[in-house]
Amino acid sequence: MQGPQPVEATKVTGGPPVRATPLLRTASGEIPDRIFKAAMTACGLAVLGVLFLIIYELVNPSALSWHKFGFKFFMDSGWDPVNQQFGALPFIYGTLVSSLVALIIAVPLSIGVAVFTTEMCPKVLRGPLSFFVELLAAIPSVIYGLWAIFVLVPLLSKYVQPFLSTTLGWTGLFTGPPYGIGMLAAGIILAIMIVPIISSITREVLMVVPQNQREGVLALGATRWEMIRVGVLRNARAGILGGIILGLGRALGETMAVTMVIGNNPQIVKSLFAPGYTMASVLANEFSEATGDMYVSALIEIGLALFLVTIIVNALAQVLVWTVTRGQPARGNA
């Protein structure tokens, strides 16, 4: 402090009354506090409201179809809007099979990536590697679809499918004309899309495995891989499973990329080369053109089923991840 302080002091006391800063002016605000709390609570309640709105808007219009077809709706494989015949089985089949193919491809890849980035690679590479993998999650679904149509599908029909049908054709899974478009293409593009989800959750879970578990196993004379298998992966099982189920949830609901490559044909065929149809794709393709109450109602019932399945799947995943990370929300960054 510099200058003659006593003079300053007298100046202040003798001057005009000190202007309260805006912060202090509202110091005794019982009523504004209540209003603020009410407004924020309203925002919070809006989140609940949206969920109820979604449920209401799905349940209410689908009642018509539910009353007419009942549970048979999900067992019947005939989808013929012209003759008012609605059975959702081909779509359920398509959704499940394409997601299953995606999981079979994506799970080993994602776990491999997560293990490599947390346990094996030099520390310098960790950040950039996980950044690049998570960049995959930032690409819009329609761009995946675009790429799949013009790059992946030709690649499949020219090289991959002929190879698969000569080597694994006897399984019956890889037969038929190699058009490229079909269940296999949908599964592969879904796999690329869910790898970042599964691998980031897995990485998260691996990182909360206590360091002394690793040290303990290494001290017993294990190699690095044995340490990872026994000390890390076994401890993180539940969380990894949670990540896989979260990826499944994403795959089940994914719409655009799948719609663009699956072929959109409501049929149930064993071969993965054949075109199929998923619950999300039929909504994307037919909802805006649906005429007649029953048609719309049947489509919304498919939407409701999709909604319920993804909610159950996601809740399950959430619980599994929580058991490992103990309530810390799973986040993508290191």
Place this chain on the structure above:
Amino acid sequence: MPDTAGSVAVQQTMRPISLYRRAVDRLMTAAAFATVLLVLAPLIAIFGYLLYKGVESVNWAFLTQIPKPEGEAGGGMANGIVGSMIILSVASLIGVPFGVGAGIYLAEFGRNRLGSAIRFTADVLNGVPSIVTGIVAYAILVRRSGFSALAGGVALAIMMVPTITRTTEEMLLLVPQALREAAYGLGVSRWRTTLSITLRTATSGIITGIMLAFARVAGETAPLLFTALGNEFWSGRLPWDSHWHSQPWTLGLNQPTAALPLQIYKYATSPYDDLHRQAWAGALVLIILIVTAVSAVRYAVRRGSFGAA
């Protein structure tokens, strides 16, 4: 020294790691590395193709003209670019206040049953397939007042809220309790503390959450299919057109509106080569728009008055 003596003794009793176990270790390391390459390959392929095809196809006409009639070459996606901006603005205007508000509720008042219920609901909403959100927006808005940019914006807003809510909550909880107590100690009321101290300290993190949500919905196509619907023309009336017809210009919020992702989808699945070219150009423009919007906001936050973090 006793220490070295001990370790020598251990080494003598320890069996060397067998060749088989060492081979498995190497093999698994190689396999893990291979998975990284396999995952990065499509990433490089997608971005490479996007750049290669997109740069080749973007031109002035693409950025300034609207689509030509079916089968005719040329034209562009100017209406889609503007339409996307309008829809995303509507979504942000609705989604951000609600999301941040709900986040404030959870962080400041939400240590109770209602708070847990909202937290769980937000997590559940995060997993709702986007196409289902589209159906709901259709049921609420489109059935009453027709396809519109507003309906599209609402659908995207519903998707933004859960992400913003959860990140806002997390960021507010990171603000040290001592800061709040200091404000209370000075006699500052609770709402003022929350807005001017807590929220402001956490601004940078909250904006990151908002941009995360924005980037996620910016490329969404499925919820727009039967809300914004798409449009081959301008949905509003342009300033120069309105001057010509001496009618007021409009944004056309209540009209079917073109959006980049919708155009990309439509063109990619069309049979014309020129439209395929435009789909790639659209994809490149979409990615650039998202990246620009996100980095511009983050830059502004870092530069601006609230550089708290």
